[in-house]
Amino acid sequence: MSEVDIAGKIAEIEDVAPFPDLEKVWYWSIGGGWFTYTVALSSDGRSVFQMTCRDTYPAALVRDVLSFARHNESALLAAAPMAHVEGFDVAGHGFDSVGAVIPAVAEANKDRPEISAVTYLVFPGWRNEFSGAETEPEAYSRLRMLDAANPKREPMPFLKMRFDNGHSHTVGDERLLTKPDFFFDELAAMAEGSRKSFIEAENFRGELRTITCDDDGYVIDGGEARMSAEDARAWAERYLTEGDA
Secondary structure: OOOOOHHHHHHOOOOOEEOOOOOOEEEEEEHHHOEEEEEEEOOOOOOEEEEEEEOOOOHHHHHHHHHHHHHOHHHHHOOOOEEEEEOOOOOOOOOOEEEEEOHHHHOOOOOOHHHHOOEEEEEEEOHHHOOOOOOHHHHHHHHHHHOOOOOOOOOOOOOEEEEEOOOOEOOOOOOEEOOHHHHHHHHHHHOOOOOOOEEEEEOOOOOEEEEEEEOOEEEEOOOOOOEOHHHHHHHHHHHHHOOOO
């Protein structure tokens, strides 16, 4: 079977144009510019890095992300199913990493199967958004949870949890992906809830913590120290964004 000419297939896309200042990089928009797709060939021409932007198109950020992805392509193309590389730094945006997901998770260019099969979606992010141990279903959920097409998004730290608040609970022992806001809401509610309530959380470093609450305050992992609601919230934010080592 002959090898697919990926660059040739990209050239067939309606309204596609070369991206300024970078070789073998192209972009096009749909919906009157609502979505803009920028694709860059890997060094061997067999894979595609794609960055998708919604509603706005920060060309300088796109250029930096794709340049960084190419410079670190070995690590990003090894995504199984999600990878990230730290050290990304662009003034005015705050991102510190670039992430990537495999074609099966990205589901990019589904109307162009030959391109879709080799397209790794790349996006700027933060170290605390990646655990490094995501399963393929988790990577699929995380990509959508992160709102990766929004260049103006805020950090969404990795979090899995199970809980029981006396009124509702997760089922079984499996921790499920969720958003930090849900964690914070459940944490705040524990002070007024059942004394049998608990939260079992896992952050991006894989650190497991169990939080309970008694009449004297919040307790981490059954220890003797107690925290006020304010201190518990501060601890939770640090746990999610920096770790608790």
